Amino acid sequence: MRGSWLGVVIVAASGAAAVGRPAMAQSLPPVTPAVVGAAPADVQQVRDEIARLIKELLALERRLLELESPKSLESPKSPKSPESPESPKSPEGPKSPESQTPAPPAPAPAAGSRMFNPDTSVIANFLGVAGRNPLSSQPVMQLSEAEVSFQAVVDPFARADIFLAGSAEGVEVEEGFITFTSLPGKLLLKAGRMRAQFGKVNTLHTHALPTADRPIVTDNLVGGEEGITDAGFSLSHLIANPALFLEVIGEVYRGDDPVFQSPERSKLAYVGHVRGYRDLTESTNIDLGTSFAFGPTDVGTPLAPGDPILNKRLIGIDATFRYRPPQRAIYQRLNLRTELIWSRQDLPLGARANAFGFYGLGEYQFARRWYVGGRFDRSGRVDDGTLHDNGGSIFMTFWPSEFSQIRGQARRTKYAEGIVAHEFLFQFNFSIGAHGAHVF
Amino acid sequence: MIKSLVRLLVMASAVAVATASPRAAAPLKIVATTTDLASLATEIGGDKVKVNSLALGKQNPHFVDPKPSFISLLSAADLLIVVGRELEIGWLPPLQTSSRNGKIQVGGSGYLDVSANVKILEIPTGQITRAMGDVHPFGNPHYWLDPGNGRIMARNIQVKLSQIDPPNATYYAQRYADFDQRLAAAEKRWDATMAPYRGTKVVTYHRSWPNLMERWGLDVMGYVEPKPGIPPSPSHIIALIGEMKRQGVKLIVVEPYFEVKTPQSIANQVGGQVLVLPPSVGGVEAATDYIKLFDYNVATLSAALRQTTGK
Numbered sequence: 001m002r003g004s005w006l007g008v009v010i011v012a013a014s015g016a017a018a019v020g021r022p023a024m025a026q027s028l029p030p031v032t033p034a035v036v037g038a039a040p041a042d043v044q045q046v047r048d049e050i051a052r053l054i055k056e057l058l059a060l061e062r063r064l065l066e067l068e069s070p071k072s073l074e075s076p077k078s079p080k081s082p083e084s085p086e087s088p089k090s091p092e093g094p095k096s097p098e099s100q101t102p103a104p105p106a107p108a109p110a111a112g113s114r115m116f117n118p119d120t121s122v123i124a125n126f127l128g129v130a131g132r133n134p135l136s137s138q139p140v141m142q143l144s145e146a147e148v149s150f151q152a153v154v155d156p157f158a159r160a161d162i163f164l165a166g167s168a169e170g171v172e173v174e175e176g177f178i179t180f181t182s183l184p185g186k187l188l189l190k191a192g193r194m195r196a197q198f199g200k201v202n203t204l205h206t207h208a209l210p211t212a213d214r215p216i217v218t219d220n221l222v223g224g225e226e227g228i229t230d231a232g233f234s235l236s237h238l239i240a241n242p243a244l245f246l247e248v249i250g251e252v253y254r255g256d257d258p259v260f261q262s263p264e265r266s267k268l269a270y271v272g273h274v275r276g277y278r279d280l281t282e283s284t285n286i287d288l289g290t291s292f293a294f295g296p297t298d299v300g301t302p303l304a305p306g307d308p309i310l311n312k313r314l315i316g317i318d319a320t321f322r323y324r325p326p327q328r329a330i331y332q333r334l335n336l337r338t339e340l341i342w343s344r345q346d347l348p349l350g351a352r353a354n355a356f357g358f359y360g361l362g363e364y365q366f367a368r369r370w371y372v373g374g375r376f377d378r379s380g381r382v383d384d385g386t387l388h389d390n391g392g393s394i395f396m397t398f399w400p401s402e403f404s405q406i407r408g409q410a411r412r413t414k415y416a417e418g419i420v421a422h423e424f425l426f427q428f429n430f431s432i433g434a435h436g437a438h439v440f
Numbered sequence: 441m442i443k444s445l446v447r448l449l450v451m452a453s454a455v456a457v458a459t460a461s462p463r464a465a466a467p468l469k470i471v472a473t474t475t476d477l478a479s480l481a482t483e484i485g486g487d488k489v490k491v492n493s494l495a496l497g498k499q500n501p502h503f504v505d506p507k508p509s510f511i512s513l514l515s516a517a518d519l520l521i522v523v524g525r526e527l528e529i530g531w532l533p534p535l536q537t538s539s540r541n542g543k544i545q546v547g548g549s550g551y552l553d554v555s556a557n558v559k560i561l562e563i564p565t566g567q568i569t570r571a572m573g574d575v576h577p578f579g580n581p582h583y584w585l586d587p588g589n590g591r592i593m594a595r596n597i598q599v600k601l602s603q604i605d606p607p608n609a610t611y612y613a614q615r616y617a618d619f620d621q622r623l624a625a626a627e628k629r630w631d632a633t634m635a636p637y638r639g640t641k642v643v644t645y646h647r648s649w650p651n652l653m654e655r656w657g658l659d660v661m662g663y664v665e666p667k668p669g670i671p672p673s674p675s676h677i678i679a680l681i682g683e684m685k686r687q688g689v690k691l692i693v694v695e696p697y698f699e700v701k702t703p704q705s706i707a708n709q710v711g712g713q714v715l716v717l718p719p720s721v722g723g724v725e726a727a728t729d730y731i732k733l734f735d736y737n738v739a740t741l742s743a744a745l746r747q748t749t750g751k
Contacts, residue, residue: 329503329504330697368699401573436530
């Protein structure tokens with residue numbers, strides 16, 4: 001609508017100018033220095049020139065209006081069709097009737113500025129839990145998150161991805177970053193707020209997980225649901241070689257997330273990741289990674305500038321094996337994954353806490369819409385590695401379509417305190433809007 | 441001393457110039473999202489290009505894993521050729537971003553969507569919702585299954601190659617002319633073979649075949665999938681069987697990446713047959729290039745139609 005009004009104003013102004021100009025042309029000669037004192041023939045020449053320019057201007061305006069009309073948007077300029085005069089002709093003579101018929105125009109793209117709107121989608125995660133667990137405050141049912149995403153190309157050099165997460169607590173920017181896609185030296189730079197490239201689970205949004213929850217080791221050592229999600233920079237480099245896909249990532253963050261808390265600007269958090277990937281066969285591949293994270297923490301008590309810095313170091317190893325036969329890709333797949341994480345946390349008075357945790361997960365698709373899987377968890381606690389929580393889950397997922405999934409998960413957790421919880425989690429994930437990319 | 445040095449340098453330069461052979465230009469690296477595009481790119485590019493395809497011919501092109509090994513290929517590519525019309529929307533965009541290759545980003549000098557000016561069918565009109573299944577708002581993306589469109593796609597590739605590699609423009613034009621000639625000759629054969637079956641009704645599993653069916657006047661009466669991307673339900677199958685019996689439809693065309701159990705049980709009920717037909721180059725061993733894909737499909741389809749219609 002705004003565009004229409006603008007168009008009307010421009011056209012009206014152009015029209016007024018076009019109408020007004022002859023009158024101006026009549027009055028111009030007497031005041032134009034170049035014309036003052038000129039012979040009548042010269043004046044006439046100037047008038048003719050102005051009249052010619054006005055005529056050209058009107059022609060250009062007509063052309064502009066034609067270009068602005070929706071019809072002109074129907075078919076983006078494309079290479080000349082085979083039927084164009086320059087097209088090489090078949091020596092055999094006329095082509096098939098189809099090839100002689102001019103192809104219909106491409107479908108009209110969205111008109112006006114709507115063409116530049118970002119791809120928009122909403123993914124909602126409805127989560128429920130049944131069973132007794134005195135150490136969990138998870139409500140029986142909740143819309144744990146509704147994630148709105150906006151994604152688009154910014155300019156020839158970058159694209160942007162914004163993810164807003166809404167929940168009962170409010171709306172927050174889960175991620176929002178710009179990615180520079182055209183840097184030299186096989187570099188990729190991201191700037192903004194993003195999930196750090198530490199291991200696998202930390203990089204995934206909740207709806208992209210194969211389970212209704214995150215592994216215990218993620219909860220205990222890597223910040224749980226939010227994980228290492230912070231404002232900063234991520235620079236990655238592709239090391240070209242014929243043997244395998246090799247990527248090195250270095251990241252720097254402000255230090256304001258569940259894992260790292262920085263009391264001052266000069267103390268930042270750092271994350272590094274090396275990923276190696278290789279296709280074993282047409283149907284199988286292996287994905288290996290190692291991660292490192294380092295940064296300041298407050299160990300539960302906000303630090304003031306000048307307080308002694310308590311650092312945390314995390315080291316992770318992840319391995320994924322995938323099987324997916326290409327011809328049966330929509331019916332069958334197997335994913336096996338493990339992540340091992342070591343944590344070293346500085347404590348007050350020079351003490352340190354070391355902890356280790358891991359999970360092993362397997363997921364198998366046995367029909368077009370059905371998946372089953374299991375996960376084993378074991379993890380120490382970040383401030384006391386001698387306290388171990390153990391768990392095990394089995395889960396089944398049904399995908400009514402590509403855009404929704406229903407999941408049930410039976411979970412047993414044995415906490416270090418000796419408490420054993422048996423729970424049943426259920427989850428409905430659904431998305432609307434633009435078709436997003438599949439998770440790999 | 442200086443004189444000797446100068447003489448030595450001059451001699452060395454002369455030897456270097458004399459022995460230096462003109463370095464053969466490296467072939468352009470092309471990555472095509474499907475084997476059909478790869479085949480057309482090879483037809484036009486000849487030995488001036490090196491072509492890789494991301495999806496395999498026997499693979500459902502809607503569901504390709506965005507594997508990191510593809511990033512390596514895309515990273516080094518001079519040209520990325522895509523089917524477009526959102527066929528690759530579920531897997532290509534993150535690969536492009538991760539490729540660190542500005543040329544192959546949408547709108548870049550090394551990006552080519554070959555769907556420009558081709559004949560697109562089933563462009564939805566009115567309101568589009570996911571209740572219609574996994575519909576493509578820009579029309580059915582399986583348009584390469586009309587050889588007339590294949591000619592336009594090849595022409596689009598020729599123009600693009602000429603733009604990014606002007607010294608070989610004449611070579612690409614000659615290759616296109618040769619392909620056009622062979623395709624035109626093949627089209628005459630295919631048209632003649634398929635002519636008796638114009639108007640015959642068939643059923644297909646997915647909406648992969650509208651362009652091929654329209655080209656040869658076959659009428660797609662229904663689909664095994666109730667809606668695009670939605671697996672068949674018992675009620676839909678029962679209704680489909682009833683309709684096939686009522687209209688006397690005997691042939692079910694299935695892509696190689698779908699299960700044949702359901703189509704086979706339908707065929708058993710209606711006294712018909714299932715025909716597995718490859719929509720892409722490499723879908724069967726005999727379909728080694730774009731023209732051979734149609735050679736195989738026309739021969740197989742006409743044989744099945746002959747059997748089911750008695751013509």
